Amino acid sequence: MTITIEDRPHVLLELLWIREAHRLDPVGAALPPLLVDRPEAASRPVDDxxxxxxxxxxHRIWDDxxxxxxxxxxxxxxDRALDLTLSPGERATLLAQLTGPTAQEEFGTEVLDDPAYRAWERRGSEAHLATHLRTIADSPEHRNVATLADAWRRGLVRVVTLPCRGTYVREIGSRALLVTDDVRNDAASYRTALDSFGRDSSPRR
Incomplete structure (x- = not known):
């Protein structure tokens, strides 16, 4: 059994920061909750x-x-991106496939060149590193291995986490689960989320 845990999804974190630091008010289904570490307002605010x-x-770029x-x-x-015979355009296309959508595509190349973002990102990185000091035996996956194995048998191969408030669980595609850190770090909530995988695709908050 192999499960990938993506607990620092950089593009998603960038989009969450933009939403809150620029006081955006997006609409749509299954929007994620607010961040636990609420950022300061962007140092370079935009007009109304x-x-x-x-x-x-x-919402559109978030879903993408x-x-x-x-x-x-x-x-x-x-491997293909390292091919020296590729043209710059071909290499750029491959890199875009690897990285996926970016915040800069929608909001401009300077949106993250902001002291408020750098301060918030630094706090998040330090908090993330601190969580990696625990042993494998203390990991949420080890504590819930039986339920995790059942979810894996139903197709789960990837768990993506968000540093957002409260309970939020969303199946993304047919092989991945999106949850908050609060859900993953609470044994009962994580078991419930894992047990729901492959049974009900509607988001819960």
Missing amino acids: ATRERWSAGW AVAHAATEPDPALF
């Missing part, structure tokens, strides 16, 4: 018209990024 346009487009986060990287793409 831009904020409205960003709010309208946020979530769908990409559900996929396992294709090693063949890495």
